[in-house]
Amino acid sequence: MELNKFGKFQCIQYILICLSIMMVSMTNVNYIFVAQEVDYRCLVPKCEDLNPVVEIPHWWPSDVDVRCSQPVLDQEKYHQNDNCSKETFTKELNECHEWVYENNDSVVSVLNLGCQPWKISLIGTIHNAGMLLSMIISGLLTDKLGRKPTLIMTVSCGVVGLVKMFATNFYLYLGIEFLESVLASGFNRTGRWWETCIGRSVSRHFNICRRNNLRIVSNGLKILEIFDYSCLLAIGYVYILYLYFKRKHEMAIDKG
Numbered sequence: 001m002e003l004n005k006f007g008k009f010q011c012i013q014y015i016l017i018c019l020s021i022m023m024v025s026m027t028n029v030n031y032i033f034v035a036q037e038v039d040y041r042c043l044v045p046k047c048e049d050l051n052p053v054v055e056i057p058h059w060w061p062s063d064v065d066v067r068c069s070q071p072v073l074d075q076e077k078y079h080q081n082d083n084c085s086k087e088t089f090t091k092e093l094n095e096c097h098e099w100v101y102e103n104n105d106s107v108v109s110v111l112n113l114g115c116q117p118w119k120i121s122l123i124g125t126i127h128n129a130g131m132l133l134s135m136i137i138s139g140l141l142t143d144k145l146g147r148k149p150t151l152i153m154t155v156s157c158g159v160v161g162l163v164k165m166f167a168t169n170f171y172l173y174l175g176i177e178f179l180e181s182v183l184a185s186g187f188n189r190t191g192r193w194w195e196t197c198i199g200r201s202v203s204r205h206f207n208i209c210r211r212n213n214l215r216i217v218s219n220g221l222k223i224l225e226i227f228d229y230s231c232l233l234a235i236g237y238v239y240i241l242y243l244y245f246k247r248k249h250e251m252a253i254d255k256g
Contacts, residue, residue, distance in 0.1 A: 030161070031124045038106045040114045041066045042096035046073060047084035054102045059084040068115040070096040111170045119170060126174055130181025137182065160184065 039054050047059055056066055064071050071089040078088045101109035113119050141150045161180040167173040 031127055034107050034164075035120050035123055036106045036108075038108045039102040040099040040109070042068065042070045042114075043098040043100050044070060044073075044084070045098070046078070048100075052100045054100050057084075059086055059088070061086055061089050064089075064093060067099075068096050070094045107173065111168070111173060113170065123174065123177055126178045127181045130178045134182050134184075 041054055041056065042065075043052065047057070060066060061071050070093065072092040072094055073084070074088055074090045078084065081088075096115060099109075099112065099114035101114070104110055107113065107123070108120060111119075138150055141153070145153075160176065160183055164173055164176045164180070167176055
């Protein structure tokens with residue numbers, strides 16, 4: 001039996017499959033944008049303007065860390081003029097717990113994670129841990145339910161990531177991040193070992209492309225919303241794929 005060359009049908013099939021992989025794999029790279037670095041400095045409430053900015057103010061003591069240390073006001077000197085200057089501070093320093101951020105386009109500012117880099121890194125670590133767990137869960141579901149139901153389930157569960165936009169607590173955000181990773185990362189693992197390897201290879205290719213092309217986007221939280229809505233669209237996309245390949249299969253049988 002002679003096989004035909006890689007033709008129009010195969011090209012369309014490959015493109016459609018790659019599009020679905022791109023949409024779901026976006027959940028695995030949103031950390032790059034939502035945890036982007038944001039400039040910030042410590043907030044000194046009594047000395048700030050109505051709309052404080054991240055630039056170092058003129059009254060800030062020159063020998064004090066602008067991010068993680070809060071200079072202590074000398075109350076007597078402060079009440080003399082009700083104004084802050086470099087001379088109105090004592091040599092004592094407190095640990096900073098409030099910050100002025102450059103913008104609100106990152107979880108660093110939204111969740112108030114200034115001077116806590118370990119928490120920012122923990123978000124990525126938790127996501128990777130969820131991916132490891134998803135390998136086991138998606139494999140078991142595939143054996144029990146079949147690849148198609150598991151595929152649709154993992155794509156649909158990517159919408160869980162939308163809840164992260166409403167999280168105002170770091171540990172709540174961390175829990176949702178883990179849940180999203182566990183439920184949605186099984187997309188490329190719903191087959192035999194060699195199929196999984198091919199799926200991961202294609203997915204990795206698109207991950208690299210997105211890392212290079214989407215760095216121009218500055219608003220990380222809006223990107224998170226776009227990524228997770230794409231999973232919602234993918235639910236209908238899977239059904240379209242099913243109808244398309246079913247029609248082609250029926251045409252092949254008719255030609256017999």
